[in-house]
Amino acid sequence: MTRRSNCFAADEDGVTAVIEFLSAFILFLMVLTSFLSLTQINLGPNNPSLDRLDNSASEGLQRLTNDGGWFVPWQNGERDLDNATANWETQNASTLIKGDLLPGLVDETGNIVVEKIDALHNVTRQQMMRGIGLSDDNELYFSIRVIESENQSRIDHVIFADGTPRTTARNSAIASRIFALEDELVRLTVEIHDSSSYFAKVQLTEFLTRPTGGNPEWIEFYNPHSFAIDLTGWGISSTNGASTTSVLFEEGVLAGGDCGIFTGWPDLQESGNASFVWDISSTGVLGVGTQDGLGDVKGILRVTRADELSSPSTIYIISWDPSWGIGAGDSIVWNGGDTSLQTSWNISSAPTPGDI
Incomplete structure (x- = not known):
């Protein structure tokens, strides 16, 4: 009888231990569920x-x-x-x-x-x-x-x-x-x-202010990007003495990796591998022969860009003077630096329009 009582007591102790374990486990699950719920509330729904x-x-x-x-x-x-x-x-x-x-x-x-x-x-x-x-x-x-x-x-x-x-x-x-x-x-x-403020820039790589033999002035643009660039809204202005002339492009595109030439007279323009030669002689920005658009040894050239919601802003500005030593037939070639600095431009006696 004593042995049976001891067995019953042991069984009751085991049941009690199991119940206590299950109660503790259920309590743990309740706490965990509450924590996860609170975490979800704090994080909020997907953005x-x-x-x-x-x-x-x-x-x-x-x-x-x-x-x-x-x-x-x-x-x-x-x-x-x-x-x-x-x-x-x-x-x-x-x-x-x-x-x-x-x-x-x-x-x-x-x-x-x-x-x-x-x-x-x-x-x-x-x-x-x-x-x-x-x-x-x-x-x-x-x-x-x-x-x-x-x-x-x-x-x-x-x-x-x-x-x-x-x-x-x-x-x-x-x-x-x-x-x-x-x-x-x-x-x-x-x-x-989720950004809409970026725009790709063309590069102004070479230009000629003192043509010889009745040839035109010209400006070379290069697209260093893989995508093409829409030139709508881009513009060029030149200051020669007290006179400033400008042109705003209403169309045009420059393919990725290509260069294009703006000229004062397309019939006489050397073009190399340029994808286009664009005549802007009627604007007065670029001249031909003795008719100057760009100043021979002193002047200012600006490249601007505007969109539908803004007026033109200056992207590049180049100002040259007699200290640059620009000779007849010389072109001015960008070397990759800040375009506003004289040190970023080299004078070349062998112009290469259309060849980067």
């Missing part, structure tokens, strides 16, 4: 603006890689569907800027098309953004990078990269996919930012 960026990045990449894309030109302010084409890569920058564009990059087999990648240099960043459906308050950075190749030196090679730097944004979202490009694998990455 709607970040969700929109995520969706924009994913949908934008999908639009670029669903098919080969299309181009629809404008005619008299309307979409000219009769002349629309899926072969948008065959059009130059001057044509593409005058229409609606979705620069799709793949063929019917799902592989990236080399010609379409090359043709991205004829597309402005704004065109790409509109084509993939971005809103006006967002910005884009797009890149294509080699991630696998039999040639080890090609790995991490950047095939294309341009757009708004992420450093200008508060928030950003990224979407990427891997594709075959000939015998390599490449990663396409779309980054969407």
Whole structure:
């Protein structure tokens, strides 16, 4: 009888221990649940603006890689569907800027098309953004990078990269996919930012103020970026003595990696590899022969830019005087420094218009 009582007592002690353990465990779960609930309340719901960026990045990449894309030109302010084409890569920058564009990059087999990648240099960043459906308050950075190749030196090679730097944004979202490009694998990455203050700058690389033999004055611009740059709103002004003349461009585009020449007389202009030669003789900014637009040995040249909401602001300003030693037929060549400083310009007796 005593042994049975002891067994009952031991069983009761075991049950009590189990109950106490379960009670403590349930209490722990209740505390943990409360903590997680409080944490969720403190963190709050997902940020709607970040969700929109995520969706924009994913949908934008999908639009670029669903098919080969299309181009629809404008005619008299309307979409000219009769002349629309899926072969948008065959059009130059001057044509593409005058229409609606979705620069799709793949063929019917799902592989990236080399010609379409090359043709991205004829597309402005704004065109790409509109084509993939971005809103006006967002910005884009797009890149294509080699991630696998039999040639080890090609790995991490950047095939294309341009757009708004992420450093200008508060928030950003990224979407990427891997594709075959000939015998390599490449990663396409779309980054969407909540910044709208960035614009790409053309570079003023060379100009001539003292032409000889009746030749024209000229200015050379270069686009160092991968995307094309819309020149609408850009302008040039020259000060020669007490006179200042200026021109504001209402159209025009400079393809990525290309240079263009503005001249006082196109028929006599050497152009090298320039993608265009633009006659602005009627504006008085540039002259020909003895008709000066730019001052021979003293003057000021400004490059400006304006958008729909602002008046022109000065991007570059160059002021030269007799101390520069500019001789007849000499050009003034930018060496990469601050354009406002004389030390950033070299005098060349062998001008190279159109050759960077």
